[in-house]
Amino acid sequence: MSEHHKDIDQPTGVETTGHEWDGIKELNNPLPRWWLYIWYGTIAFSIGYMVVMPAIPALPGLGTNTRGLAGQSDRIAVAEQVESLRAQRSASGSALLTASLEEIETDRELQQFAMASGESAFGDNCATCHGAGGRGAKGYPTLADDAWLWSGTLEGIQYTLQHGIRHEEDPETRFSLMPAFGRDRLLERQQIDDVVNHVLSLSGREVDEAASSRGADIFAAQCASCHGANGTGDRTVGAPNLTDDIWVFGGEYRDVYNTVYNARNAHMPAWGERLDEATIKSLAVYVHSLGGGE
Amino acid sequence: MSRVTLITPKSPPPAPPPQDLYAKRKQIYPKLAHGKFRTVKWLAMAGMLGIYYLVPWLRWDRGTGVPDQAVLADFAGERFFFFGIEIWPQEAYYLAGLMILAALGLFLVTSLFGRVWCGYACPQTVWTDLYIWVERAFEGDRAARMRLDAKPMSFNKAWRKVGKHAVWLLIAFVTGGAFILYFHDAQMIAQTFFIGEAPLSAYWFAAILTFTTYALAGTMREQVCTYLCPWPRIQAALTDEHALNVTYRYDRGEPRGPHRKGESWEGRGDCIDCKQCVQVCPMGIDIRDGAQLECIHCALCIDACDEMMKKVERPTGLIAYDTDIAVARRAAGMRTQYRLIRARTVLYAALMVAIAALMAWGLLNRGTFEVNVLKDRSPPYVRLSDGDIRNGYTLKLVNKSGEAREMSLEANGIDGLQLEVIGLEATEAGRIFLPVAAHGVDRYRIFVTVPQETAGGRDHFTLLLQDTATGELHGNRTSFMAPGD
Ligand code: SF4
Ligand code: SF4
Numbered sequence: 001m002s003e004h005h006k007d008i009d010q011p012t013g014v015e016t017t018g019h020e021w022d023g024i025k026e027l028n029n030p031l032p033r034w035w036l037y038i039w040y041g042t043i044a045f046s047i048g049y050m051v052v053m054p055a056i057p058a059l060p061g062l063g064t065n066t067r068g069l070a071g072q073s074d075r076i077a078v079a080e081q082v083e084s085l086r087a088q089r090s091a092s093g094s095a096l097l098t099a100s101l102e103e104i105e106t107d108r109e110l111q112q113f114a115m116a117s118g119e120s121a122f123g124d125n126c127a128t129c130h131g132a133g134g135r136g137a138k139g140y141p142t143l144a145d146d147a148w149l150w151s152g153t154l155e156g157i158q159y160t161l162q163h164g165i166r167h168e169e170d171p172e173t174r175f176s177l178m179p180a181f182g183r184d185r186l187l188e189r190q191q192i193d194d195v196v197n198h199v200l201s202l203s204g205r206e207v208d209e210a211a212s213s214r215g216a217d218i219f220a221a222q223c224a225s226c227h228g229a230n231g232t233g234d235r236t237v238g239a240p241n242l243t244d245d246i247w248v249f250g251g252e253y254r255d256v257y258n259t260v261y262n263a264r265n266a267h268m269p270a271w272g273e274r275l276d277e278a279t280i281k282s283l284a285v286y287v288h289s290l291g292g293g294e
Numbered sequence: 295m296s297r298v299t300l301i302t303p304k305s306p307p308p309a310p311p312p313q314d315l316y317a318k319r320k321q322i323y324p325k326l327a328h329g330k331f332r333t334v335k336w337l338a339m340a341g342m343l344g345i346y347y348l349v350p351w352l353r354w355d356r357g358t359g360v361p362d363q364a365v366l367a368d369f370a371g372e373r374f375f376f377f378g379i380e381i382w383p384q385e386a387y388y389l390a391g392l393m394i395l396a397a398l399g400l401f402l403v404t405s406l407f408g409r410v411w412c413g414y415a416c417p418q419t420v421w422t423d424l425y426i427w428v429e430r431a432f433e434g435d436r437a438a439r440m441r442l443d444a445k446p447m448s449f450n451k452a453w454r455k456v457g458k459h460a461v462w463l464l465i466a467f468v469t470g471g472a473f474i475l476y477f478h479d480a481q482m483i484a485q486t487f488f489i490g491e492a493p494l495s496a497y498w499f500a501a502i503l504t505f506t507t508y509a510l511a512g513t514m515r516e517q518v519c520t521y522l523c524p525w526p527r528i529q530a531a532l533t534d535e536h537a538l539n540v541t542y543r544y545d546r547g548e549p550r551g552p553h554r555k556g557e558s559w560e561g562r563g564d565c566i567d568c569k570q571c572v573q574v575c576p577m578g579i580d581i582r583d584g585a586q587l588e589c590i591h592c593a594l595c596i597d598a599c600d601e602m603m604k605k606v607e608r609p610t611g612l613i614a615y616d617t618d619i620a621v622a623r624r625a626a627g628m629r630t631q632y633r634l635i636r637a638r639t640v641l642y643a644a645l646m647v648a649i650a651a652l653m654a655w656g657l658l659n660r661g662t663f664e665v666n667v668l669k670d671r672s673p674p675y676v677r678l679s680d681g682d683i684r685n686g687y688t689l690k691l692v693n694k695s696g697e698a699r700e701m702s703l704e705a706n707g708i709d710g711l712q713l714e715v716i717g718l719e720a721t722e723a724g725r726i727f728l729p730v731a732a733h734g735v736d737r738y739r740i741f742v743t744v745p746q747e748t749a750g751g752r753d754h755f756t757l758l759l760q761d762t763a764t765g766e767l768h769g770n771r772t773s774f775m776a777p778g779d
Contacts, residue, residue: 135673
């Protein structure tokens with residue numbers, strides 16, 4: 001410190017730093033010595049820390065970061081935590097395997113576990129098509145309503161999840177094919193118009209009466225084998241009920257015309273190929289709980 | 295009121311010492327004071343320590359299944375218990391309110407009477423006082439301690455030092471141990487702690503508080519107040535020339551100087567420069583230098599000075615609780631006046647009353663039962679096969695009372711509305727009875743279906759819950775979504 005800065009504050013007798021604001025001068029009081037020692041202590045600690053813990057990042061030409069004597073690694077720690085979580089879960093997971101679906105639904109603890117794991121598996125795998133909470137979308141059935149194409153029981157849902165729908169690699173997949181009446185020239189355009197009028201009349205819609213009655217005959221000949229004489233559908237072949245208010249591919253005239261002309265034959269993967277049995281069971285319980293379970 | 299200039303009494307500036315960047319701590323040997331403030335401080339200390347160590351042992355019956363400890367922060371159970379009050383995590387704002395009240399209380403007291411908190415109630419002051427008491431028991435009072443420290447190590451010195459530190463550590467451990475009693479059942483943790491079965495966090499906290507108590511009250515002492523604590527800085531902004539602070543009345547004391555018995559008091563001040571006020575000061579400062587950041591306003595220098603004044607047969611109160619303005623006015627030959635009611639004191643007091651009233655009102659009127667209805671966001675609504683529209687909800691019932699309840703549930707507000715609770719049957723009258731556990735949260739899934747003729751756009755309905763035993767009613771207006779506008 002240069003000489004001319006040695007300004008002494010009169011009342012306290014303490015040297016000032018020479019800084020002055022509005023006539024107020026800053027005193028240059030000495031720091032307590034223990035403060036200094038604590039600072040030295042932190043330096044010593046940091047050196048020890050760098051030796052014991054991974055501290056120096058991978059520098060070019062040095063390969064990896066330093067590992068530290070303690071062998072601490074966040075990556076290993078995470079792996080261990082995941083492992084222990086898995087071990088914890090496997091207890092409940094194996095309980096899921098042995099219990100029947102009904103037992104899972106009635107046992108409060110198992111049910112909670114299945115719901116939690118089912119919900120997260122649903123979000124990861126199913127919600128892309130069926131929407132969060134099974135809200136559905138055009139072409140993708142709503143799972144929260146009370147209409148089912150194939151089955152709405154616990155076992156039925158489990159089967160669908162396991163084997164998929166029209167998933168050709170799985171011999172046990174749920175399978176049926178609706179003919180593309182227009183594209184494959186099975187029906188004339190006029191005939192399709194008639195049958196669509198009839199189909200819409202089944203759910204009480206206002207239609208062209210003449211067309212509808214012409215369509216009734218075509219329906220009996222072409223459609224009733226699967227959708228039933230009254231159009232109430234057949235779950236063994238996944239033929240939807242045409243008399244209710246639920247239309248997976250849309251219930252407007254254009255939508256239904258399109259369906260009859262081109263057929264839809266939607267596909268769902270067989271999740272048994274990708275998910276383990278406990279997860280499938282959890283999913284079945286979860287989907288069953290969404291509001292439509294039978 | 296005429297303005298007066300405040301002047302700080304100046305002792306002649308000492309010759310500037312060669313200044314070092316770092317200063318060694320000067321050991322302070324506070325002498326034992328006798329007098330009314332020392333007595334008050336002993337009582338305050340006994341009170342504070344008593345509260346701290348004994349409160350966790352108080353019991354308060356809250357019924358079965360709930361802890362019976364009067365004051366308990368139960369982290370595992372997510373509850374805070376304070377006698378008859380039970381605070382849930384979502385009500386943490388009561389704790390925030392308490393903190394604000396405490397801060398305002400500190401402001402008010404400081405603007406009225408200076409650092410009363412520092413002088414009498416702060417744990418740092420209380421435990422330091424206790425530690426000095428132990429020190430005095432082993433090593434004697436100021437003069438004896440100074441002599442002992444100057445002597446080379448001997449058996450006599452060794453056992454006194456070892457004994458002192460041992461007792462300090464014991465007090466530190468009891469302090470750290472008492473802390474964890476506030477977070478666990480006191481009786482249970484006191485037993486499991488010693489057989490090694492308490493949770494790890496309990497040992498950690500006990501260890502940390504043992505260490506801090508020993509270090510801060512035993513070895514750091516006044517340095518905590520001067521260097522670590524923010525309060526001395528804050529209080530400078532809260533105190534003003536009208537606040538009653540421990541003050542050396544220089545108007546009466548100066549000019550100071552030794553006085554021999556029989557000499558005249560004419561033309562001189564009452565301060566006989568005996569330095570008793572400096573010797574008793576736990577902060578090692580001289581109050582006669584004026585208001586200082588270090589001064590914790592413990593008032594021990596008042597006691598020391600009063601004792602001397604009695605000896606020399608002068609009136610006591612040369613050092614006293616006084617205001618800067620009063621001293622300055624007297625020095626200028628004016629009449630003194632005290633103004634405890636000032637804008638800031640009124641404001642602090644008013645704020646305190648307002649907040650306390652708000653909290654009391656909230657506590658008195660808070661129900662022991664809460665209804666939360668969470669509407670499913672996805673799907674917002676579901677069209678059923680017959681065309682009707684259904685919405686799903688999660689009903690959360692929070693029961694803060696110690697008794698289980700049964701609530702009957704009804705819904706109305708939309709024509710043709712139908713209510714269904716998953717897992718529960720409705721009676722013929724369309725009512726559904728929901729059991730709710732004591733001190734708990736129960737969740738129910740409910741479905742509300744509205745015929746397509748009356749559904750459309752956003753509508754509202756009311757869920758009505760009634761306690762079947764007491765008739766207590768809770769309504770909750772909730773929205774219902776349907777396609778359309
Ligand atoms: S200065 Fe801080 S630590 Fe010291 S007595 Fe006051 S509040 Fe307590
Ligand atoms: S100057 Fe007096 S009041 Fe202030 S800390 Fe020292 S003894 Fe206590």
